[in-house]
Amino acid sequence: MKLCCIPVLMVLLAGCGTASRAVHLDTGHSNAIVFTPRSGAESVTLDDDEFERTMAKLARDARSSSRPQEAARRLFEMSARSGAYTYEFSSRRIIPLAPNSQMQGASTEAEVELTRAYLRWCERTGKSGDCLRLLTEGHTLDGDGRFALSMALAKGAVLNEMLEAFKDLTDPHAMVAAVLWTWTTYMVLITVPEPLSKGIAAVMTATLISYVGIDTFWNLIVGFRHLMEEAERATTFSALREAGERYGKIMGSNAARAFAMLAITAIGNTAPGLAKQVPKLPGAMHAAAQAETQMGLRLGAVGEVETVTLSAERLSLSLAPGAVAMAADARGSRRFSQAARNAAYEKSQDATGQAHCEYCDEELTREPGKPQSYEADHRKPYSKGGPSSEENLAPSCRSCNREKGAQELDTDWVPPKNR
Numbered sequence: 019m020k021l022c023c024i025p026v027l028m029v030l031l032a033g034c035g036t037a038s039r040a041v042h043l044d045t046g047h048s049n050a051i052v053f054t055p056r057s058g059a060e061s062v063t064l065d066d067d068e069f070e071r072t073m074a075k076l077a078r079d080a081r082s083s084s085r086p087q088e089a090a091r092r093l094f095e096m097s098a099r100s101g102a103y104t105y106e107f108s109s110r111r112i113i114p115l116a117p118n119s120q121m122q123g124a125s126t127e128a129e130v131e132l133t134r135a136y137l138r139w140c141e142r143t144g145k146s147g148d149c150l151r152l153l154t155e156g157h158t159l160d161g162d163g164r165f166a167l168s169m170a171l172a173k174g175a176v177l178n179e180m181l182e183a184f185k186d187l188t189d190p191h192a193m194v195a196a197v198l199w200t201w202t203t204y205m206v207l208i209t210v211p212e213p214l215s216k217g218i219a220a221v222m223t224a225t226l227i228s229y230v231g232i233d234t235f236w237n238l239i240v241g242f243r244h245l246m247e248e249a250e251r252a253t254t255f256s257a258l259r260e261a262g263e264r265y266g267k268i269m270g271s272n273a274a275r276a277f278a279m280l281a282i283t284a285i286g287n288t289a290p291g292l293a294k295q296v297p298k299l300p301g302a303m304h305a306a307a308q309a310e311t312q313m314g315l316r317l318g319a320v321g322e323v324e325t326v327t328l329s330a331e332r333l334s335l336s337l338a339p340g341a342v343a344m345a346a347d348a349r350g351s352r353r354f355s356q357a358a359r360n361a362a363y364e365k366s367q368d369a370t371g372q373a374h375c376e377y378c379d380e381e382l383t384r385e386p387g388k389p390q391s392y393e394a395d396h397r398k399p400y401s402k403g404g405p406s407s408e409e410n411l412a413p414s415c416r417s418c419n420r421e422k423g424a425q426e427l428d429t430d431w432v433p434p435k436n437r
């Protein structure tokens with residue numbers, strides 16, 4: 019992570035607090051489908067008993083690694099990244115990676131003290147030593163280790179529920195560490211430096227949005243940015259815990275449980291494997307309904323999501339070529355609005371006010387039932403994913419419209435004027 023990139027991204031993400039966000043569904047055709055999420059989505063409710071039962075069951079198929087951070091990086095195909103600052107052990111100095119780094123004021127003693135406090139916290143949760151495997155790559159808590167620890171603190175009660183769910187495993191903490199690192203690495207990946215996710219991360223994103231709704235998802239991303247900043251600045255354990263607990267409030271326990279459930283399903287899995295599991299998870303029925311209202315996707319189609327790009331005001335999903343995964347209502351009605359029909363008609367008028375067919379240049383009439391009657395044609399056929407938007411409306415004569423039918427323009431059907 020390059021610190022220099024953070025302020026810009028944060029402004030972009032923070033600036034979209036209340037604006038209504040669009041979801042762009044790109045199926046590889048020329049026009050992306052623009053979908054407006056319905057407001058009022060809620061996190062799918064998962065009660066603690068059901069959550070613990072599910073986690074216990076999923077843990078049987080997941081393997082925890084002795085180096086969970088490394089395993090998570092491999093899972094998300096991330097190259098090894100250093101923290102926002104580096105700790106030079108020989109000189110016992112912290113070397114900021116950017117001149118405006120927040121870490122300049124922190125002392126080595128604070129680092130060491132923070133690490134000791136973390137180890138004491140482990141004792142209190144029932145396991146001595148580096149219980150969350152935060153120190154496998156460094157002697158003190160580095161950037162990512164701090165994010166993971168603040169995330170653990172954010173989870174609060176859900177962390178204890180996980181320990182309870184894993185109590186029959188040889189090392190319950192190892193499984194918690196695996197979930198934690200999968201979750202934290204995913205968050206780092208989707209938050210900075212390039213908000214683009216592929217493969218298993220893309221499937222996770224589409225599923226998470228189905229479980230928590232797009233607004234909560236967005237708040238979690240913006241909140242995590244703040245959490246990373248606070249975690250980097252923190253010099254004491256209590257500062258880190260306060261930051262984590264603030265984030266925990268944004269998240270809420272239902273979202274935390276959904277995250278944990280998805281993270282453990284992702285461990286050691288592939289994108290298609292994860293997508294196959296998703297409809298079997300608890301709460302999947304509610305999530306399936308929200309997949310449609312939040313993204314215009316069927317939950318069963320999360321595996322078709324190849325990449326996810328987050329920007330200030332929109333979320334873009336690219337889907338497998340040819341996979342029309344949208345629910346029928348994703349594009350709205352098949353009919354164009356009267357306003358769109360009028361606007362397109364007016365645009366086709368020449369200087370004398372005569373409207374023309376876009377495909378053959380014949381003069382159009384608004385009188386119905388004639389070969390030259392004005393009809394509103396989907397330039398990109400509706401059946402092939404074309405939206406009923408003004409941009410996709412071709413003013414056409416009835417003859418051309420009938421002849422073209424559901425064929426693709428120019429490839430399957432060449433307009434008369436271009437023949």
Ligand SMILES: [Zn+2]
Nearest residue numbers: 375378415418
């Ligand atoms: Zn025509």
